[in-house]
Amino acid sequence: MAARAWIGRHRRLALVLAVGLVALIAGAAAWHMSLRAITAQLEQGLILTSRALETEIERFRYLPRIAGEDARIRAALMRPDDPAAIRAANLYLETVTAQAGPSHLYLLNDRGVTLAASNWNRADSFVGFDYSFRPYFHDARAGGEGRFYAIGVTTGLPGYFLSARIDLPDGRRGMVVVKVDLGPLQRIWAEAERDTAVADADGVVFLASDAGWLYRPLSPLSPPALQRLADQQTYVGTDPGTTPPLLSRPGGWLRNDRQQRMTNVTAPFGDGWTIMVAAPIRPALAAALGWALIGALAAGLGLGLAKIQMQRRALIALRLGQSQMLERRVTERTEELAHEIEARRQTESELRATQETLIQAEKMAALGRMSAAIVHEISQPMAAMEATLATASLLAETDAPPAAQRIETARGLIRRMQRTTQRLKSFSRKEPAALNLIDARATAESALEIVQPRARAVGVTPQLIAPPGPVPVLAGRVRLEQVLVNLLLNALDAVGRDGWVRLELSARPGEVRLAVSDSGAGIAPADLPRVTEPFFTTKAGSEGMGLGLAISQEILAEFGGRLEIAAPPGQGVTATAILPQPQAHPPGNAP
Structure with a gap:
């Protein structure tokens, strides 16, 4: 009896140690996985923060050098004792600060004394103060440019100082400093x-x-x-x-x-x-504790199941009649596992489908932007059709020949609405990711028909310039159509009734180009590199999500192509979808 009790105590101790070991392994694994997830989030945050900080600084990096080229600034540096020259420089710096948006802008002479400043007429004016102790003064004096972050000794406000040296023909030197509020x-x-x-x-x-x-x-x-x-x-x-x-x-x-x-x-x-x-790290700790508890419960359950299995084997020898019940339990468990496997497959399928959701969402957003024009496009024929049918009904009562003509007019309006709805239904459906040999000209014509309601609402008639006959490309028709609709809607949003929008299709050696041009106000040079970034938009109060160009660029990349955007000053915007030309294709293969 004593030996049996000793064996029982050690067996229980071993079970407790096994449960603790499993809990420790599960908790440690969850801890490290959670820390990796947190690290991944932090790395994404670092990228966003770095870009935001660099963008804010780059806005004003060249402002000191540009301001230093102004004749008023150079006159103040050449004639520091001339009140008129100093006043002109003060007013110029004040105007530039108000329009460009920095915190302060001021002019130093070669000794670091402020000659003119944007806050010249305020109590905290920099004029007359000596800032030669600042590193940005010495760096600009020695190397032409300087940068330094500090708390202002005059204003008590922190900022990032950017300086640029001015070299006059007579050998005099000075520098312009901009203070940026971060x-x-x-x-x-x-x-x-x-x-x-x-x-x-x-x-x-x-x-x-x-x-x-x-x-x-x-x-x-x-x-x-x-x-x-x-x-x-x-x-x-x-x-x-x-x-x-x-x-x-x-x-x-x-x-x-x-x-x-x-x-x-x-x-x-x-x-x-x-x-x-x-x-x-509290979520990581919570995950570690949670998985440790789950591991302990699973280990305890596993050990318990093992013990039950041992007892069951002993009982099988005594109760052969329970075999049917055991088989049923095994079957049920197998079905549960099959359901779990099916659920996992379904989850994987849904994850793959999610990759297409963003493209479909932008497509439906484009339809939403055109909703008012589409309603007008359909309601106008419906109203005309109602009037035509009413007239035809009256003429039919008098057995007048014009009744047939009225009815044919109504049929024409119905066909017009059918074409509009058919184009919209085709545009809104999802398309498989496979690439096919399609006709770029037909796709361009379809895109122009889709945006016709919006074009009429704007008061612009887009023009199509294309070579005769089909232009084959290897792409997805609906997705290429979505790219062209996005570019056309952006162009229509940018022009007024006196403007123009043009879609030009051309084939060059090795590539096919679909260029959408407009006569709008264009894009600021500072915004042009960012227009294809997700969620970036220059439209005030836009109904879009700022994803049109980003999605278009991604779709063209899937086709092996690219998106080029040019905005010459005063000449509107030209967005060009460039696709590789198929190496060889059978005649008549392009639909």
């Missing part, structure tokens, strides 16, 4: 509830979504770094040397009293800057 980025990060920060080359945070992170070092500062910050008055009014470091230890862990967070730090950006995003 504070809106902090508000955007805070509203997005994403912990984001940017630190300088010394590791001091100067932009952050959390105000408690500002002007705190990532790690303890060295004495030379503290002295350099003091000499340059970088963060005047703050003391980064006495605030606790933001990182508790190397490896990306934040020091935070509320909760500990994992952070990811990029390579140096800009002037040795470091961009940092952080996310709470």
Whole structure:
């Protein structure tokens, strides 16, 4: 009896250890998977943050050099004692600041003293102040350009300073400095509830979504770094040397009293800057604990099932009559597994279908943009048909010959509405991803018919310029049609009643080009590189999702082609869909 009790205790201990080991493995696996997921999210956030920061700076990078070429600025630098020249420079800098949108714009002489400034007539004017202690002054004086982020010693407001040197023919030098307010980025990060920060080359945070992170070092500062910050008055009014470091230890862990967070730090950006995003690790902890509990339950269940199986084998020898029940349970379990396998297959199918959802959504959004014009296109023939049929009815009562003509007119209106609805039904359906040899000319004509209601509402008649006969391309007809509809709708949105829209089809050696041109206001050069980015739009109050050009570019890439957009100043926009020309095709193969 004692030996049996000893064996029973050790068996229970082994079972407990097995359950604990399974729970530990499940929790550790869930922990690492959750951390990888958080890291992936942080890397995406780093890309977005880096692009947003670079875009905001690039807006004003060339403003100092451009302003330095103005005759009023050069006159003020040549005649600093001339009140008229200084006043003209002040007014010019004030006007440029109001129109371009920087925080401040000012002119320094070769000694670093401010001669003119955009805030010349305000209490916090820079005029007369000596900023030769700033690094952007020395960098521009030595190399032509300078950059520096600091808190303004005059205004007390932080900003990013960009400077450019001016070299006059007589040997005199000066420089124009623009101060850029990056504070809106902090508000955007805070509203997005994403912990984001940017630190300088010394590791001091100067932009952050959390105000408690500002002007705190990532790690303890060295004495030379503290002295350099003091000499340059970088963060005047703050003391980064006495605030606790933001990182508790190397490896990306934040020091935070509320909760500990994992952070990811990029390579140096800009002037040795470091961009940092952080996310709470509480979900990872919750996932680890949850899966540890599930693992423990599964292990306990497995061990319990194993024990039951052992007991069942013993009972089978005594109760052969229970075999039918056991077989039924096995069958039920098999069916459950079959259902699970089918559910997984269904899920995979739905995931594949989701890839086409975004394209279909943009297509339906295009139909939504044309809905008012489509209703007008159909309602006008219906009203005319009603009047025609009423007239035909009256004429029929008098046995008048014009009744047949009226009825034929009504039939023509019905055929017109049928063509409109048939084109819209064909455009709105989903198309398989397979590529076929199609006629680009017929597809272009179909796209023009689809946008006809919108064109009539705008008061423009799009023109088609195409060679006679079919133009074969290897593509999907409905998807190529969607690309052309997107480009035509953008062109119609850009022109008024006095404008024009043209679709030109041409075949060149090795490629087929479908160019949509308009006489609209065009696209600003600063916006042109971004027009194919998802969700970017220059239309105020647009009903679209900002996805038309991005989706069109993706569809053309699937066909082996590309999208080119040109916007010469004052000449509207030309968007060209370029497809590779088939190497060889049987005559008459293109529909």
